[in-house]
Amino acid sequence: MKKFKELLLLSNLKRMSPIKINRDYVPILSRYGNFNKFLDYLEKQYSMEDLDKALELTEDILDIIDSNPLFSAVTILDKEYPSKLKDLANKAPPILYTVGNTEILSKPNMAVIGTRKPDIDTQNFEYRFVQNLVERTERAIISGLALGCDKTAHMATVDMREDTIAVLPVGINRISQLPNSRLAQMIVENGGCLITSFKPNAGANKSSYDTRNQYVATLADGIFVAQCSSESGTMNTVDYARKRHRRIGCFMPDDVGSADFSGNELILKEYRHRSFAIKNQDDLDGFLEFLVSRPKKRDYQSTLLDFMG
Numbered sequence: 151m152k153k154f155k156e157l158l159l160l161s162n163l164k165r166m167s168p169i170k171i172n173r174d175y176v177p178i179l180s181r182y183g184n185f186n187k188f189l190d191y192l193e194k195q196y197s198m199e200d201l202d203k204a205l206e207l208t209e210d211i212l213d214i215i216d217s218n219p220l221f222s223a224v225t226i227l228d229k230e231y232p233s234k235l236k237d238l239a240n241k242a243p244p245i246l247y248t249v250g251n252t253e254i255l256s257k258p259n260m261a262v263i264g265t266r267k268p269d270i271d272t273q274n275f276e277y278r279f280v281q282n283l284v285e286r287t288e289r290a291i292i293s294g295l296a297l298g299c300d301k302t303a304h305m306a307t308v309d310m311r312e313d314t315i316a317v318l319p320v321g322i323n324r325i326s327q328l329p330n331s332r333l334a335q336m337i338v339e340n341g342g343c344l345i346t347s348f349k350p351n352a353g354a355n356k357s358s359y360d361t362r363n364q365y366v367a368t369l370a371d372g373i374f375v376a377q378c379s380s381e382s383g384t385m386n387t388v389d390y391a392r393k394r395h396r397r398i399g400c401f402m403p404d405d406v407g408s409a410d411f412s413g414n415e416l417i418l419k420e421y422r423h424r425s426f427a428i429k430n431q432d433d434l435d436g437f438l439e440f441l442v443s444r445p446k447k448r449d450y451q452s453t454l455l456d457f458m459g
Contacts (some may be wrong), residue, residue, distance in 0.1 A: 152181045152225050152425060154245065156179055156182070160175055160244075166458075171244045171421065172242060186447040210366050221247070225244060231335070232234075238437050243365075247345070247347070251338075259290040259291065259315070261301035262300075262376065263299060263376070263387050264299025264300070264384055265318045265377050266297045266298035267297075267298055268377045269407070273408065276299060278306075290307075292317065292366055294318075294362050295328065295386075296329075311341075317346070320352060322350050323347050372399065373397070374398075376418060377410070377413075380412040397426065399425070399426045402414050
């Protein structure tokens with residue numbers, strides 16, 4: 151946890167943001183050999199009242215981390231920090247709070263996402279597809295520990311005793327309040343990892359879910375969408391994935407029955423050069439080839455348009 155206490159102190163100062171920490175402080179932290187020297191530097195910039203409040207909050211969080219042997223943290227200066235999150239540049243979280251095995255954060259992976267209320271056929275297909283994917287590629291499975299498709303993705307991996315990473319919308323000291331708290335425990339016991347950018351006692355809100363979705367999309371080598379409507383929060387994650395130029399596979403059965411696949415249909419239509427329709431288990435080979443294929447000319451044009459707006 152390189153410079154963890156220093157970065158934690160900065161995060162507890164008023165009007166501080168990841169952008170300011172990454173831009174103004176991360177590049178100079180190596181100049182200060184220990185925490186006290188860095189504190190002396192900050193005393194020239196902040197009032198003692200602000201620093202004392204930040205120090206108190208910092209000690210409280212350190213006590214929480216020390217209270218549970220499974221709790222830890224990875225800073226943006228650590229080798230374990232996921233390299234893909236650095237694609238966010240100054241918006242990358244300076245600290246990731248973790249529970250479990252952080253070594254798997256560097257493994258090849260696949261994000262699996264979708265609605266909280268998939269139909270039973272989707273759940274069965276997703277469960278088998280994830281297990282086939284893991285068996286074939288040994289990728290870690292990333293998801294957001296929500297109900298529905300997220301839960302199925304994590305369970306399919308845990309049942310194989312393989313690696314899964316859950317990106318949380320809450321702090322690590324609030325996991326017990328999540329609907330899938332038992333699954334979170336199973337993930338850690340199985341050698342997986344829980345990660346969050348939120349301080350240990352932070353609860354969930356609309357913004358934290360959005361941040362969680364952004365990190366799922368950014369961490370992913372590729373995305374598999376099991377099922378979602380065009381109004382689903384899953385589309386938020388898909389939009390972040392598009393901006394990061396990730397390839398997306400969508401389950402699209404020939405007969406959807408009464409199930410809502412409008413989001414899957416929209417992805418395949420609007421992002422057709424970066425998406426792949428998956429109709430059955432045999433399409434796994436094609437999807438894996440699609441993930442590593444050279445982008446078409448249209449991809450480069452879309453990339454430019456993404457940055458422009």
